[in-house]
Amino acid sequence: MKTYSKALNWSNVTVAAHEVTYDPDASWVKFYLGINRYALYSREDPTILQLLKDLQSMTVVNAVVKPSGHHLKLALKMRNLAKVMYKPMRQQRDDETPEDVFYFVDFQRHNAEIASFHLDRILDFRRVPPVAGRQLNITGEVLHVTHNEDLRSVFFTSPANNTCFFAKCLYMCKTEYAVCGSPNHLEGSMSAYLPSLSMAPRVSIPNPWTRSYTFTGRQEWEDNPFYCDTVKQQPPYNSGNRLLNIIDMSIFDFLTGNMDRHHYEIFSNFGDEGFLLHLDNARGFGKHSHDEMSILAPLTQCCIIKRSTLLRLQLLAQSAFSLSDVMRESLQSDPLHPILTEPHISALDRRLHKVLSAVQQCVRRLGEDEVITNDFIKPTVNPTVTTEMELLR
């Protein structure tokens, strides 16, 4: 194996200087300033479209391996000081997760990150940071610009003469699990970073409906149909919006087929009523032919749903606004389209009907007043300039 770091030393190639420019009107700055207690961005915010475009073209000036987690991903620093998380492509669009693979060893899919951002926006949640697809030149835009010796040392050339890299981490990070360009270009998802933890602290909270992450273990919710009664008695689930927000998240995850929601995060400064961030959606869209009903357990066990969520789902179940059509159109704006294969897109309609039938069953059993809950917090009245991030400073 030829390591590029040695090659760089030998050929005396200097790594590009770290030149940066700060523009207070940059789309990522506006994105930060627009985060409010209801959502990451407002419905009509033009900043987001601009940010999606910028994610596709911003110049990378540094790259490091994002240390957390089990999967290979890079934190990229851009010339305009934006920060981006890049998850490289590992799977072809028409690959399905094999039957015998557990959810916790499944690949991360860059296209699932992209598609989940679009789905979250269509559902009007706006809880996923903006994500766009991009073909990176991993030689020119990563290896040659990184100041990180650890990252340089894991680049190599494959037998087929493609540039590849892997990461030093706990699992799945040996050369066998490397990602390779063709010969230099590699698709990936570019996810806008949230503001730093010092500027906007977040807490990570275990999902009450988490899975066991072992081959044999089971969680209480899987065997106890009255599990929700226990959850409902515990703060912060005993008042306010939190449980309804968990149910929104389970509907979102059921639609994508993501079984990997072990934790969720919230911004501390917005208190218990703040929205839940839907981070890390890379394990969605693994199987189009299977609907994993257990993901919907929070809805089917608690039998409550926000009225606003239900109205949105009902709208997207109408043929004139069908979820699959809206998704197809939305995903076309991404440079890496097609992002999802047709079977994955049409699975969304089938799953949406299953969510609506679950709600109907609850209504039949308990009545509409018990099940369909008015949101405790009104949606943003004036969506354009709630710059609560400014208040945090």
Ligand SMILES: Nc1ncnc2c1ncn2[C@@H]1O[C@H](COP(=O)(O)OP(=O)(O)OP(=O)(O)O)[C@@H](O)[C@H]1O
């Ligand atoms: N857009 C983002 N901005 C800032 N931080 C993020 C963003 N997306 C994810 N993170 C943080 O990075 C952590 C790891 O990211 P992610 O979960 O997507 O990757 P992973 O490979 O599954 O890692 P892990 O095994 O730690 O969950 C997340 O738990 C979250 O705290």
Ligand SMILES: [Mn+2]
């Ligand atoms: Mn994760």
